[in-house]
Amino acid sequence: MYSRLDFCLQALVVVAALAAAAGAAPAPDSPSYHPEYQYKEEAKPFAYDYAVNDHYTGANFAKKEESDGHNTQGYYSVVLPDGRVQHVKYVADNYGGYNAKVTYEGEAQYPEYHPAPAYKAAAPAYKPATVHNSSPVYKVAALPYKPATYSA
DSSP: OOOHHHHHHHHHHHHHHHHHHHHOOOOSSSOOOOOOOOOOOOOEEEEEEEEEEEEEEETEEEEEEEOOOEEEEEEEEEOOOSOEEEEEEEEETOOOOOOOEEEEEEEOOOOOOOOOOOOOOOOSSSSOOSSOOOOOOOOOOOOOOOOOOOOO
C-alpha cells in the first residue's frame, strides 16, 4: 500500500524529469516561420485565342490575349442575356494597370414576361362518400367520476 510520502516522491520524480527534458531542448535562434520564397522568374511572352458559337445553347463568346512579357493586351466578346454583344478591348501593364474600352453592339431586348401556371390541381381519383342520414348524432354525456372504495 502506498503512503502519502510515496505519492509525493513519485510526483517529485515526474516533475524533475519534465524539467530536465524542457531544459535540454535547444532554444530557437530565429522564429520557426520564414518569409515566403520569392521567385525571380522572368515574365514569358504568350498568345492564345478561342471562340465558341453554339447555336443549340445560344452560347457565343470569344477571347484573344497576347503578351510580350511586360505588357498584355487582349479582346473578348460575349452575348449578354438582353441580346446585345459586349466587346472589351484592354491593355494591362505594371505601370498603368488595367485599362479597358467597352462597347456594345445591338439594342437590348426585354420581352414581356408571361408566366405559365406553376400548378394545376388534378381531379380527385376517388369518389367522396355519400352521407345517407343528415340528422345530427348526439353523444351520451360521460358519467361523473366516483373513486373506488377500499376496505381492509
